[in-house]
Amino acid sequence: TSDHLRHVESMATMPSGAGKIPRLNAVILGESLASEEDDLVYPSEQFSSQALVPSPQKYLEMYRRSIEDPAGFWSDIASEFYWKQKWSEEVYSENMDVRNGPIHIEWFKGGFTNICYNCLDKNVESGIGDKIALYWEGNELGIDGSLTYRQLLERVCQLSNYMKDIGVRKGDAVVIYLPMLMELPIAMLACARIGAVHSVVFAGFSAESLAQRIIDCKPKVVITCNAVMRGSKIIYLKDIVDKALTESTENGISIDACLVFENQSALKKEATKWHEGRDVWWQDVVPKYPTTCSVEWVDAEDPLFLLYTSGSTGKPKGVLHTTGGYMVYTATTFKYAFDYKPSDVYWCTADCGWITGHSYVSYGPLLNGATCVVFEGAPNYPDSGRCWDIVDKYKVTIFYTAPTLVRSLMRDGNEYVTRYSRKSLRVLGSVGEPINPSAWRWYFNVVGDSRCPISDTWWQTETGGFMITPLPGAWAQKPGSATFPFFGVQPVIVDEKGTEIEGECSGYLCVKGSWPGAFRTLYGDHERYETTYFKPFPGYYFSGDGCSRDKDGYHWLTGRVDDVINVSGHRIGTAEVESALVSHPQCAEAAVVGVEHEIKGQGIYAFVTLVEGVPYSEELRKSLIVTVRNQIGAFAAPDVVHWAPALPKTRSGKIMRRILRKIASRQLDELGDTSTLADPAVVDQLIELGNSKI
Ligand code: ATP
Numbered sequence: 030t031s032d033h034l035r036h037v038e039s040m041a042t043m044p045s046g047a048g049k050i051p052r053l054n055a056v057i058l059g060e061s062l063a064s065e066e067d068d069l070v071y072p073s074e075q076f077s078s079q080a081l082v083p084s085p086q087k088y089l090e091m092y093r094r095s096i097e098d099p100a101g102f103w104s105d106i107a108s109e110f111y112w113k114q115k116w117s118e119e120v121y122s123e124n125m126d127v128r129n130g131p132i133h134i135e136w137f138k139g140g141f142t143n144i145c146y147n148c149l150d151k152n153v154e155s156g157i158g159d160k161i162a163l164y165w166e167g168n169e170l171g172i173d174g175s176l177t178y179r180q181l182l183e184r185v186c187q188l189s190n191y192m193k194d195i196g197v198r199k200g201d202a203v204v205i206y207l208p209m210l211m212e213l214p215i216a217m218l219a220c221a222r223i224g225a226v227h228s229v230v231f232a233g234f235s236a237e238s239l240a241q242r243i244i245d246c247k248p249k250v251v252i253t254c255n256a257v258m259r260g261s262k263i264i265y266l267k268d269i270v271d272k273a274l275t276e277s278t279e280n281g282i283s284i285d286a287c288l289v290f291e292n293q294s295a296l297k298k299e300a301t302k303w304h305e306g307r308d309v310w311w312q313d314v315v316p317k318y319p320t321t322c323s324v325e326w327v328d329a330e331d332p333l334f335l336l337y338t339s340g341s342t343g344k345p346k347g348v349l350h351t352t353g354g355y356m357v358y359t360a361t362t363f364k365y366a367f368d369y370k371p372s373d374v375y376w377c378t379a380d381c382g383w384i385t386g387h388s389y390v391s392y393g394p395l396l397n398g399a400t401c402v403v404f405e406g407a408p409n410y411p412d413s414g415r416c417w418d419i420v421d422k423y424k425v426t427i428f429y430t431a432p433t434l435v436r437s438l439m440r441d442g443n444e445y446v447t448r449y450s451r452k453s454l455r456v457l458g459s460v461g462e463p464i465n466p467s468a469w470r471w472y473f474n475v476v477g478d479s480r481c482p483i484s485d486t487w488w489q490t491e492t493g494g495f496m497i498t499p500l501p502g503a504w505a506q507k508p509g510s511a512t513f514p515f516f517g518v519q520p521v522i523v524d525e526k527g528t529e530i531e532g533e534c535s536g537y538l539c540v541k542g543s544w545p546g547a548f549r550t551l552y553g554d555h556e557r558y559e560t561t562y563f564k565p566f567p568g569y570y571f572s573g574d575g576c577s578r579d580k581d582g583y584h585w586l587t588g589r590v591d592d593v594i595n596v597s598g599h600r601i602g603t604a605e606v607e608s609a610l611v612s613h614p615q616c617a618e619a620a621v622v623g624v625e626h627e628i629k630g631q632g633i634y635a636f637v638t639l640v641e642g643v644p645y646s647e648e649l650r651k652s653l654i655v656t657v658r659n660q661i662g663a664f665a666a667p668d669v670v671h672w673a674p675a676l677p678k679t680r681s682g683k684i685m686r687r688i689l690r691k692i693a694s695r696q697l698d699e700l701g702d703t704s705t706l707a708d709p710a711v712v713d714q715l716i717e718l719g720n721s722k723i
């Protein structure tokens with residue numbers, strides 16, 4: 030603990046006022062990079078003076094307490110929530126070390142609460158019943174809606190009553206396969222209210238993926254809608270559900286009830302295929318139920334939901350989160366990482382099918398009584414200015430999105446952004462992948478008019494909430510660094526042998542000790558939980574990500590550890606090379622993987638997507654390589670540049686490097702599970718381009 034505090038404390042001595050310090054984003058073990066300098070981006074005086082955490086000193090004071098006295102720190106915060114019955118003496122109990130027996134983590138055990146009650150009833154009772162909880166923006170311009178906290182509570186209660194009526198009980202699973210309609214958070218909250226365990230499946234997944242998840246958790250009911258428009262494309266969700274339910278019946282899991290919301294703007298009732306006896310229209314039944322519904326008080330350690338990871342690295346894992354710790358953690362991280370104020374209007378572009386949509390569309394914001402925007406459509410429909418149109422329409426103050434969207438909007442040009450005012454914005458956020466410094470700068474300068482701090486939040490489905498993140502206004506940022514740990518989080522960097530390394534270093538990112546939002550198991554497979562996360566480095570939770578820490582204590586995520594490339598003994602993070610490539614004005618996006626190399630051990634293979642309209646040329650290929658040479662060094666120069674009209678991405682927008690590795694090494698019959706790819710056609714395009722050697 031003391032070592033860790035020292036790293037963090039080093040920043041209390043940071044220079045005040047803008048200035049330059051050497052950039053030490055070293056991804057090479059034990060070596061620092063050439064002296065490229067990095068700007069420290071300071072928050073304005075004005076921002077800091079109003080911030081919840083206005084200075085590094087204030088952060089340190091709170092952080093120190095959270096590490097030295099976690100029980101006291103978290104129980105003070107937890108006491109601000111409603112508990113039907115307070116937790117027992119012990120605030121938490123944990124075993125994070127496989128050598129000491131089974132891994133277990135418990136927070137607030139014995140305490141009885143309900144997260145839906147804390148999201149809704151508590152806010153209504155405190156007097157904000159008439160405040161807007163959700164603004165809903167439809168796919169088509171001009172189609173929208175909203176619900177106040179009171180209205181949201183009523184809608185949730187009706188659905189809870191319906192579910193109770195058809196026999197859903199505490200502990201039962203409910204699968205939700207819905208697009209970004211208000212009914213999606215409503216369904217999640219309705220489950221939580223009655224103690225049912227929701228498993229939201231992103232409504233872009235195939236029938237097969239959906240069936241796999243249904244078979245895994247055996248839900249009492251599946252909640253869906255008939256269809257949805259995304260951009261100009263219609264997706265027939267109900268048809269996909271029908272197929273999935275047929276498949277699960279064949280596997281011995283038959284579902285008695287399928288509740289279908291009629292999404293009228295996409296498809297009318299009459300045009301929807303129907304399975305009599307099983308299918309029920311939401312609009313026919315739910316509104317008939319009473320608008321009040323008693324709350325099922327659950328133990329803090331009762332399961333709240335099950336969610337599968339996005340599958341970037343292999344077979345998706347069914348992550349299980351429980352109630353009390355998750356509630357306290359998502360609410361607190363939301364509040365501090367976005368410097369939340371009651372007057373804020375918050376918009377997170379993530380889908381509720383991902384953890385970001387769980388923690389930071391539904392639960393975190395609502396627990397704080399925030400007003401949130403839920404957007405059904407695609408961010409580039411009808412054109413690339415849609416996000417900023419929505420920001421202006423709802424006067425969004427906090428905007429949270431993923432680097433993939435930032436890069437694609439950057440590629441489309443500034444005019445789409447500058448056409449809109451965006452004056453309301455005050456905090457920006459990023460999640461999902463490391464954000465390249467050049468994309469960070471564009472986001473900061475163009476989108477935020479150099480006014481809004483960026484919270485680059487590093488976390489995972491498994492962690493429940495933010496782990497390493499800037500606190501806006503508290504300290505200077507470095508473009509591309511997630512900066513410092515959140516309260517109660519002790520990130521450690523270890524070497525191959527699992528030994529903690531101190532100071533300026535690079536290695537495997539682990540976490541010491543538990544935090545309230547940690548997942549408790551992988552559903553039905555506690556052994557895989559221990560093997561994947563706790564056995565690689567006994568004594569720690571292993572994130573699977575690589576990370577370096579610079580001399581100022583800032584953390585830089587370097588990608589998944591299986592993506593670290595070893596070139597002639599130099600360990601190079603893919604993130605670093607990709608950032609150098611993306612900083613080239615004609616490069617829109619890049620993904621780098623390692624391939625076998627006779628001499629160097631591993632060579633660097635770069636897939637590059639160019640800015641719209643730029644033709645492929647030998648000259649450009651050279652100029653890209655030179656950019657990497659100049660920014661990182663000759664050893665990091667790509668051996669191959671493979672033009673990519675597009676990159677294979679998961680449905681949550683992350684680049685799937687494991688597929689690129691197979692393409693690069695021509696192991697085309699070993700592409701593995703591609704079911705979580707957003708657009709499988711991209712893979713064929715890439716293989717073809719590889720063959721033609723453009
Ligand atoms: P799977 O575990 O199935 O391979 P996944 O890891 O992509 O899928 P998520 O839990 O959604 O599923 O994503 C967490 C991962 O995303 C992190 O481990 C990290 O690699 C990356 N990530 C998320 N946020 C950031 C960030 N701000 N900076 C860098 N990397 C990030």
Ligand code: MG
Nearest residue numbers: 338342489573
């Ligand atoms: Mg993961």
